[in-house]
Amino acid sequence: MPKPTHSNRSPRIPEPISGELRIIAGSWRGRKLKFPALTGLRPTPNRVRETLFNWVQASVQGARCLDLFAGSGALGLEALSRGAGSVTFIDNATQAVRQxxxxxxxxxxxxxxxxxxxxxxWLQRHELGAAPGYDLVFLDPPFNCDLLPQACELLESRNLLASQALIYIESESALGTPLLPDNWRQLRSKTAGKVSYSLYIRDPGTDTDPG
Structure with a gap:
């Protein structure tokens, strides 16, 4: 009877499984795209994305958009599919940016x-008045990092917003309403489980002087 053989090789560690997101509407409707399996990377769910773009549908066409904390880029990609003029994606994860x-x-x-x-x-490096302000901003920072109040303050103080910019915010519902600039007014808000998502408009009547 042959003796069993033994391998000195370590068991193969499986590669992380990539996720997949689907574009809901627009010119790329139904397209499925991959995103890397990274800790904390959680694309906005389809149902929430659909609600968001129902809220902003009249303002997307031709809009200059910013997808901060982009991750998979689901929000910015959806905006491009629906006719946004341009999208700037910002993320510090090399794998996410590459994908x-x-x-x-x-x-x-x-x-x-x-x-x-x-x-x-990126926000702090932005030169005041370097480019026209963004018309539509997506803010979905990593949870439990307390980045939202500072990000909102910098968007305002660094003059990154158009006079009537729309700002979408996704955050932990347990945090309640985040501390926001005085000239941002809430238009819509919903909660789904542990996540709150809201839409704000920048009031042009109370523009602040960046100094």
Missing amino acids: LRDNLQLLKADNADVQTAAAMD
């Missing part, structure tokens, strides 16, 4: 800019 660039290349999108940077560093 997002691959997805944009696959979609032949030439009106997107993807930058590898920590969101706060």
Whole structure:
């Protein structure tokens, strides 16, 4: 009887499984795109995304958008599919940025800019008045990191917003209403389980002087 053989090789560690997101509507409707399996990366669910874009549908066409803490890029990609003029994607995870660039290349999108940077560093480096303000901003920071109040303050103080910009915020429902600039007014808000999502408009009647 042959003796059993023994291998000195360590058992193979399985590769992380990539996730998949689907574009809901627009020119890329139904397209499925991959995103890397990274800790804390959680694309906005389809139902929430659909609600958000029902809220902003009249303002997406031609809009200059910012997807801060982009992750999978689900929100910015949905905006591009629905006719946004351009989207700037910001994320500090190299794998996420690489996959997002691959997805944009696959979609032949030439009106997107993807930058590898920590969101706060990127906001603080922005030169006042360097470019027209963003019309639509998506803010979905990592949970349990307390980044939202500072990100909102920097968006305002660094003059990154158009006069009547729309700002979408996704955060832990346990936090309640975050501390926001005085000239942001809430338009819509919903809660789904442990996540709250809200839409704000910047009131042009109370513009602040960046100094």
